[in-house]
Amino acid sequence: MYAVIRTGGKQYRVAPGDVLRVEKLPQEDGSIEFTEVLAASIDSENGTNLAKPGSAKVLASVVDEGRAKKILVFHFKRKKQYKKLQGHRQSYTQVRINEIQVDGQSFTAAS
Numbered sequence: 001m002y003a004v005i006r007t008g009g010k011q012y013r014v015a016p017g018d019v020l021r022v023e024k025l026p027q028e029d030g031s032i033e034f035t036e037v038l039a040a041s042i043d044s045e046n047g048t049n050l051a052k053p054g055s056a057k058v059l060a061s062v063v064d065e066g067r068a069k070k071i072l073v074f075h076f077k078r079k080k081q082y083k084k085l086q087g088h089r090q091s092y093t094q095v096r097i098n099e100i101q102v103d104g105q106s107f108t109a110a111s
Contacts, residue, residue: 001107004039017109024091034058064094
């Protein structure tokens with residue numbers, strides 16, 4: 001069982017129990033619901049069936065928040081005496097996927 005979700009302008013393939021870092025998300029109580037599900041699969045005996053993405057949602061909980069390692073951006077133009085150094089640290093939210101709900105079915109992580 002997996003789903004493809006979109007958050008922060010990126011797409012992620014997630015399964016119950018996965019931990020991933022996404023762009024900084026505002027949350028109130030530590031739980032997040034991803035409703036923008038692009039695709040969802042249901043494992044069956046014959047193979048994999050794709051479900052309608054409009055009827056799916058992914059429930060996750062916040063594990064950690066922080067900032068990534070610094071990335072240095074260096075601009076240089078030769079023979080012009082031009083150099084510019086700039087740093088950037090991207091904020092992130094680390095989430096654990098608890099449950100994927102598709103068409104009334106609920107798939108959770110195996111403990």
